[in-house]
Amino acid sequence: MDKLLVIDDEMDVRYAFRRLFDSPDIELRLVSSGEEGMRVLKEFHPNLIIMDIRMGGMSGLQTLQAIRQFDTKTPVILMTAYGATQTAIEAMKLGAYDFVLKPFDVPKLQKLIFEALKASRDMSKIVSFEADVATLDDELGMIGHSEGMQQVFKLIGQLASSDATVLVTGESGTGKELVAKAVYQNSPRAQRSFLAINCAAIPENLLESELFGHEKGSFTGANHTRIGKFEQCHQGTLFLDEIGDMSLPTQTKMLRVLQSGTFERLGSNKPVEVDVRVIAATNQALEQAVAEKRFREDLFYRLNVVRVQLPPLRERVDDIPLLVQYFLRKFSKLFQQSGKSINENALLALQRYEWPGNVRELENVIQRAFVVTKGETILLSDLPKEIVMRKLNALDAGLEQGGDQARVSMLSEGESPEEPANTTDINKLADAMFRWARKNTDQKLIPLVERELVKHALKETQGNQVKASSLLGITRATLRKRIEKFSIRQEINVD
Numbered sequence: 230m231d232k233l234l235v236i237d238d239e240m241d242v243r244y245a246f247r248r249l250f251d252s253p254d255i256e257l258r259l260v261s262s263g264e265e266g267m268r269v270l271k272e273f274h275p276n277l278i279i280m281d282i283r284m285g286g287m288s289g290l291q292t293l294q295a296i297r298q299f300d301t302k303t304p305v306i307l308m309t310a311y312g313a314t315q316t317a318i319e320a321m322k323l324g325a326y327d328f329v330l331k332p333f334d335v336p337k338l339q340k341l342i343f344e345a346l347k348a349s350r351d352m353s354k355i356v357s358f359e360a361d362v363a364t365l366d367d368e369l370g371m372i373g374h375s376e377g378m379q380q381v382f383k384l385i386g387q388l389a390s391s392d393a394t395v396l397v398t399g400e401s402g403t404g405k406e407l408v409a410k411a412v413y414q415n416s417p418r419a420q421r422s423f424l425a426i427n428c429a430a431i432p433e434n435l436l437e438s439e440l441f442g443h444e445k446g447s448f449t450g451a452n453h454t455r456i457g458k459f460e461q462c463h464q465g466t467l468f469l470d471e472i473g474d475m476s477l478p479t480q481t482k483m484l485r486v487l488q489s490g491t492f493e494r495l496g497s498n499k500p501v502e503v504d505v506r507v508i509a510a511t512n513q514a515l516e517q518a519v520a521e522k523r524f525r526e527d528l529f530y531r532l533n534v535v536r537v538q539l540p541p542l543r544e545r546v547d548d549i550p551l552l553v554q555y556f557l558r559k560f561s562k563l564f565q566q567s568g569k570s571i572n573e574n575a576l577l578a579l580q581r582y583e584w585p586g587n588v589r590e591l592e593n594v595i596q597r598a599f600v601v602t603k604g605e606t607i608l609l610s611d612l613p614k615e616i617v618m619r620k621l622n623a624l625d626a627g628l629e630q631g632g633d634q635a636r637v638s639m640l641s642e643g644e645s646p647e648e649p650a651n652t653t654d655i656n657k658l659a660d661a662m663f664r665w666a667r668k669n670t671d672q673k674l675i676p677l678v679e680r681e682l683v684k685h686a687l688k689e690t691q692g693n694q695v696k697a698s699s700l701l702g703i704t705r706a707t708l709r710k711r712i713e714k715f716s717i718r719q720e721i722n723v724d
């Protein structure tokens with residue numbers, strides 16, 4: 230639950246907050262002075278503080294300074310009367326998160342509070358790398374036994390002490406944001422702020438002002454001076470998500486701030502100096518964007534000082550059982566229900582799926598399955614069609630090519646009589662073959678495998694077709710057809 234502390238000496242304002250944030254997800258505490266705020270702060274531990282600048286007794290600025298003596302991170306939003314923005318800018322320099330003008334524009338205020346709460350969560354929820362899912366307490370774990378993920382964890386550890394710019398790349402849903410948070414939390418700036426901005430979610434013409442701020446009157450609608458994220462994040466870490474979507478003019482400003490640590494607010498020519506560590510992420514192939522002149526080459530090299538490349542989930546199938554276990558635990562906690570498990574067929578289907586949406590998609594699938602399953606075990610039928618179909622398709626292909634004797638079942642839960650009891654090894658082989666097929670998309674998996682199997686059987690039986698067909702579980706007639714179809718006769722000395 231989020232905890233909000235409001236400090237304002239006007240009763241009307243406190244009352245307005247009581248009405249606006251009457252939600253079971255938010256615990257609200259209202260106090261009427263800076264002194265009282267300081268006392269409450271120490272036992273309430275809010276995620277966000279909203280405070281008036283002008284108060285009797287300790288002013289907002291004095292209170293902010295006092296807060297920052299022992300708490301360098303909790304976002305503080307200041308409220309100021311229209312026209313007093315200069316004081317508000319002073320407050321930003323003292324480490325305020327942002328300021329709002331009174332009277333409030335309610336939707337804007339709510340949006341700002343929502344953003345600040347997210348920033349607060351980003352800073353306080355620690356990403357853990359526990360290898361044993363069962364001992365993971367926090368819901369923000371980064372899981373992965375695979376070689377690829379172990380490399381990523383190692384790199385995060387190596388980055389910990391540095392202040393270098395980091396570029397995190399990977400397909401959508403592979404965990405780029407988690408990596409950014411983990412780098413921040415393990416860095417020397419962990420006690421300072423971490424702010425995130427999604428370059429793709431902000432209209433192009435507003436992004437520059439969001440990053441660098443603007444002066445009053447610098448463009449239509451710029452009614453007051455605004456501090457950008459770079460200034461807001463002085464001495465902290467700025468996460469620039471989806472940087473591949475940044476326009477070329479904004480890229481130019483970005484390059485400058487990375488190189489010299491200075492920039493100007495829009496509509497001003499006074500340079501502002503900042504000390505910000507940048508972590509950027511993108512799911513675009515930036516090298517290609519550079520080749521197509523959509524992304525500045527010099528900026529790319531400047532960002533690419535350290536690169537963390539996240540492998541797609543389909544290339545780390547080994548991590549799937551572990552991730553499934555982790556998400557099952559997470560949802561059983563979240564929904565306060567007893568734990569659930571998953572049966573082997575359903576897990577296999579998950580391991581064969583392509584996962585275009587990677588870990589996020591897997592998480593959604595498990596959440597949905599957790600909710601729809603009737604029993605304690607998630608079955609194939611609890612999974613979305615596209616995942617089940619993927620498995621069916623693979624089996625259908627087998628039927629088509631496998632000839633008259635091939636019989637395939639295992640399509641529905643618990644009734645797979647033709648499936649031998651010990652299929653684990655075969656399943657592993659199949660997984661390896663699917664991985665291969667994905668890399669070699671021009672090759673046809675079934676005919677290739679079939680041909681190899683027939684060749685092997687003939688070799689092993691020294692060309693004895695009766696024995697070979699029995700080994701393969703097909704009739705002699707089918708074997709003959711296969712020998713012919715694949716022109717095996719010439720290669721192997723058979724009659």
Ligand SMILES: Nc1ncnc2c1ncn2[C@@H]1O[C@H](COP(=O)(O)OP(=O)(O)OP(=O)(O)O)[C@@H](O)[C@H]1O
Binds near residue numbers: 371372555
């Ligand atoms: N290795 C992992 N272990 C556990 N959870 C993970 C892992 N990787 C990603 N997740 C979870 O998957 C979801 C997506 O992760 P995240 O937002 O970091 O991905 P992203 O690469 O930034 O995605 P996008 O490109 O869509 O922004 C989150 O809920 C995250 O907690």
Ligand SMILES: [Mg+2]
Binds near residue numbers: 405406470
């Ligand atoms: Mg992301």
